[in-house]
Amino acid sequence: MRIVLERRDDRPRWLSFASPLAAVVLTMIAGAILFALMGRNPVAALKVFFIDPLSDGWALQELAVKATPLILISVGLTLCYRSNNWNIGAEGQLVMGAIFGSWLALATHGTPNGPWVIAAMLALGALGGMLWALIPALLKTRFGVNEILASLMLVYVAELTLDYLVRGRWRDPKGFNFPQSVNFEPEATMPLLAESGRLHVGFLIAIAVALTAAFVMARMIKGFEIRLVGEAPRAARFAGFDDRRTTLLVFAVSGALAGLAGIIEVSGPIGQLQPSISPGYGFTAIIVAFLGRLNPIGALVAALFLALTFIGGENAQIAMRIPLDVTRVFQGLLLFFVLGCDAFLLYRLRILATGRTA
Amino acid sequence: MPPLLEARGIVKRYGALVANDHVDLTVAPAEIHALLGENGAGKSTLVKILYGLVQPGEGAIAFEGRPVALASPAQARRLGIGMVFQHFSLFEALTVAENVALSLPAETPMATIEAEVARLSAAYGLPLEPRREVWRLSVGERQRIEIVRALLQNPKLLILDEPTSVLTPQEADRLFETLERLKAEGRSVLYISHKLDEVRRLCDRATILRAGRVVAACDPRVETAASLARMMVGADVGEVRTAAHEPGAVRLAVSGLSLAAADTHGTALRDVALDVRAGEIVGIAGIAGNGQDELFAALSGERGSAAGSVVIDGSAVGAENITARRKRGAAFVPEERLGHAAAPRFTLSENTLLSGHATNGLVRGGFVDRNAVSGWLQRVIKAFDVRMSGPDPEARALSGGNLQKFVVGREILREPSLLVVAQPTWGVDAAAAATIRQALIDLAARGAAVLVISQDLDELFEISDRVAVIAGGRLSEAVPARSLTRGEVGLLMGGIHGEAAA
Known part of the structure; x- marks a missing residue:
């Protein structure tokens, strides 16, 4: 007997929606088994994880706050992955964006300024992320360096740079030697959307970015170019598109969006620089991009779901004393099942009865 | 034994x-x-x-x-x-x-x-x-x-x-x-x-x-x-079309064109020279892998060469990319239908945009004009009788013949002044092949210069005014098809130069 994966020629449309849903259901089942093995009631644990965070207004606001960086980053990553450019280093671009934007917040600290400060910080944040992402892009287009490794390794360079700054030059002199910067001035923080809670303007920016990206991909020649370069590189060259320029463009855009997410986090929910500013949004966004079918609107929906796992993980830690690492396990399971379900979307499983193999 | x-x-x-x-x-x-x-x-x-x-x-x-x-x-x-x-x-x-x-x-x-x-x-x-x-x-x-x-x-x-x-x-x-x-x-x-x-x-x-x-x-x-x-x-010589008109000015002039092989299985072009005049069809015979891919890439601009080695309507375009050459009125049909001429998983509308986005008025200020694309597609479908299921299927859903009619029709409807086409009827049924060959002849009759790269000698003898042979990256002189026999072309295809009386 032999098990063969055969490429499907016809990909039914319903399957492309069913696949991510099936992945979510399978993740829940695997999670329930995991909780049972840990000696917890699986139904109660899943409720704490996935239902309770949706139960009140404050928690819904938190969901949006957590989803904001995921949306921004994953939308950029969908452009990259669609064009066959594997940017794995969004976490580093996020950190570099936070560093660039925060420079202005710290430089203007203690002096009276207008609301231009936060706007300029956002622009600088996007610039920082973009420049950081262009390093692997240039290495790829110039020297053929694998962008997966280059972008991933630059994450650690960015994180250690941040660590160095908050422990050194940018440390709050009155901060009792804690490795953190001063709290940002009100002009250097994201405006809030509600009186109570932490929901800020960044969430609206993220939604606007997702809608814009969806429009560009569907209706503009640039989106066509990005999709064509990934789908059929030879046809893209025949169409007159330069795949190296496309690589630079998508890295620049996704880096800028990751950098924007970084400065929004620092100037919004966190309010200062500290050694760790992200629970791994840049990596989780990879899962978001795939769960959202590499579609900006899909990524928007998937980001809200992944945000739930962050909040659910915190809830489960408080309510049921389940380790926070379970969040990461859930996210890993989800990516595993998304890719697994996608394999069945692209391939058909066939079991052949044969006497001998070639 | x-x-x-x-x-x-x-x-x-x-x-x-x-x-x-x-x-x-x-x-x-x-x-x-x-x-x-x-x-x-x-x-x-x-x-x-x-x-x-x-x-x-x-x-x-x-x-x-x-x-x-x-x-x-x-x-x-x-x-x-x-x-x-x-x-x-x-x-x-x-x-x-x-x-x-x-x-x-x-x-x-x-x-x-x-x-x-x-x-x-x-x-x-x-x-x-x-x-x-x-x-x-x-x-x-x-x-x-x-x-x-x-x-x-x-x-x-x-x-x-x-x-x-x-x-x-x-x-x-x-x-x-x-x-x-x-x-x-x-x-x-x-x-x-x-x-x-x-x-x-x-x-x-x-x-x-x-x-x-x-x-x-x-x-x-x-x-x-x-x-x-x-x-x-095959010794039997097919019908040879006599030139019905006098060729006009030189529209494509290739001289001293050399280009490295695209990969280890490719063949480098060595000092290729060729002229194609308005109103004539020139055929290039040869066995696959003798430099045809490189020649197509050099003529289309997918790969650049020395500026003066390719001249279109008097302008040296060797260093220009494919979009710039299209804007000069040139059009191209590569050998591979799926993956090169068309993206398999893109719809026919999107594939209409693929080669026409810079020249056919399909894009305005960066925005795709869907009505214009759809109108263009309808014209191709109608003029070339492209049969398909559904209004706008993916390219890979079409049969080989229908997709070939689409990719050839997409270029011919632009009324190019120069058309370079590789393997125009490879693996295509006889009816579709006849449609495509007739379209090439008609295009030349309207004053375009047409260059056909093909391994099908019957096809080349049927439609070409002049024929050249590519072997080992070298191109023989293009001579009137009437004066050639298949045996001579066969010898040249086998890489034996000099013995054939051209």
């Missing part, structure tokens, strides 16, 4: 195409046997059947006098049939010995393999260093690894698929010495080629295939290159 291998009445059909039509082949012991034929004649199908990769629909095979059913390559190897493919399957990062080890049982010690590789390479004149990484090796050395791999199985019959197509003349000479040694040991070689001088020099017998059938079995040493070529391409 009974024949080593005897195949009788082999039939293999792929849909409506009969790749092998009652083919007989007999290989004697200690014989170098040539399998000759044009591309698409059925040579590859036949050897895949003999190596157990493809199962024939009808026919019987006997090896050493006993009937055999070749269900898999493993079984063929056990019987004593080895094969060296045209495209190698080697891991570049591994050493020679490691690559050889992959085809042996896992427990074989590396030292044994290295010793064995050294022994075989000394015995058969196949110099190889067992510990060198493959990426450091030339194409000829890589081929030697494949031959050593096959020899490790101690084969009685070794099949080589166009082995010299990737070799330098010196490497080819060395290969012939090896093959002579194998023959002296009593082994047989089945040698697939379309290079006539090689076959005459090396082979004891030749079986010639044309359009899936055996047209002759002969002793190549007593034949001339011209007689072999005639058997290979």
Whole structure:
């Protein structure tokens, strides 16, 4: 007997929606088994994880706050992955964006300024992320360096740079030697959307970015170019598109969006620089991009779901004393099942009865 | 002495195409046997059947006098049939010995393999260093690894698929010495080629295939290159269209065009020169892989060349990209329908945009004008009778003929002043082929310059005013089709220059 994966020629449309849903259901089942093995009631644990965070207004606001960086980053990553450019280093671009934007917040600290400060910080944040992402892009287009490794390794360079700054030059002199910067001035923080809670303007920016990206991909020649370069590189060259320029463009855009997410986090929910500013949004966004079918609107929906796992993980830690690492396990399971379900979307499983193999 | 291998009445059909039509082949012991034929004649199908990769629909095979059913390559190897493919399957990062080890049982010690590789390479004149990484090796050395791999199985019959197509003349000479040694040991070689001088020099017998059938079995040493070529391409000359009009000004002028090969299986262009005038169709004949891909890339601008080497309507465009050349009124149809001319998983609308986005008024300020795209698509569908299911299917959902009508029609409707088209009717049904050929003739009659690169001699003789032949990256002079015979073209295709009276 032999098990063969055969490429499907016809990909039914319903399957492309069913696949991510099936992945979510399978993740829940695997999670329930995991909780049972840990000696917890699986139904109660899943409720704490996935239902309770949706139960009140404050928690819904938190969901949006957590989803904001995921949306921004994953939308950029969908452009990259669609064009066959594997940017794995969004976490580093996020950190570099936070560093660039925060420079202005710290430089203007203690002096009276207008609301231009936060706007300029956002622009600088996007610039920082973009420049950081262009390093692997240039290495790829110039020297053929694998962008997966280059972008991933630059994450650690960015994180250690941040660590160095908050422990050194940018440390709050009155901060009792804690490795953190001063709290940002009100002009250097994201405006809030509600009186109570932490929901800020960044969430609206993220939604606007997702809608814009969806429009560009569907209706503009640039989106066509990005999709064509990934789908059929030879046809893209025949169409007159330069795949190296496309690589630079998508890295620049996704880096800028990751950098924007970084400065929004620092100037919004966190309010200062500290050694760790992200629970791994840049990596989780990879899962978001795939769960959202590499579609900006899909990524928007998937980001809200992944945000739930962050909040659910915190809830489960408080309510049921389940380790926070379970969040990461859930996210890993989800990516595993998304890719697994996608394999069945692209391939058909066939079991052949044969006497001998070639 | 009974024949080593005897195949009788082999039939293999792929849909409506009969790749092998009652083919007989007999290989004697200690014989170098040539399998000759044009591309698409059925040579590859036949050897895949003999190596157990493809199962024939009808026919019987006997090896050493006993009937055999070749269900898999493993079984063929056990019987004593080895094969060296045209495209190698080697891991570049591994050493020679490691690559050889992959085809042996896992427990074989590396030292044994290295010793064995050294022994075989000394015995058969196949110099190889067992510990060198493959990426450091030339194409000829890589081929030697494949031959050593096959020899490790101690084969009685070794099949080589166009082995010299990737070799330098010196490497080819060395290969012939090896093959002579194998023959002296009593082994047989089945040698697939379309290079006539090689076959005459090396082979004891030749079986010639044309359009899936055996047209002759002969002793190549007593034949001339011209007689072999005639058997290979068919002696019957088809209808030749006489030029109905005087050609006008030169629209495409190529001179001194040289371009490196695109990859290890490509062929570099060497000092190619060619003129195409308004109102004429010039055909370029040649066997695949002789520089056609490189020529198309250089003319279309997918690959740049020296500015003056390609001139369109008096402007040097060698350094311009394909979009700039389209804006000058040129249009292009590449050989590969799916993946090159069209993106398989994109809809026909999107594929209309693919080559027309810069020239056909389909994009305004960066926004795709969907109505304009749809209108353009409807015109192509109507003018070229493209049949399809649904209003806007994906390109891969169309049949070969209909997709070809789409990709040719997409360019012709632009009314280009220059059209470069490769394999316009490859694998297309007769009705679609006729539509496309008529469209090319009509386009030229309206004053465009048309260049057709094709392996189909019938097609070239039917539609071309002048014909040139590309072989080994060199292009012969384009001469009026009326003054040429198929035999002469066949000789040029086999790479023999100078003998043909043009």
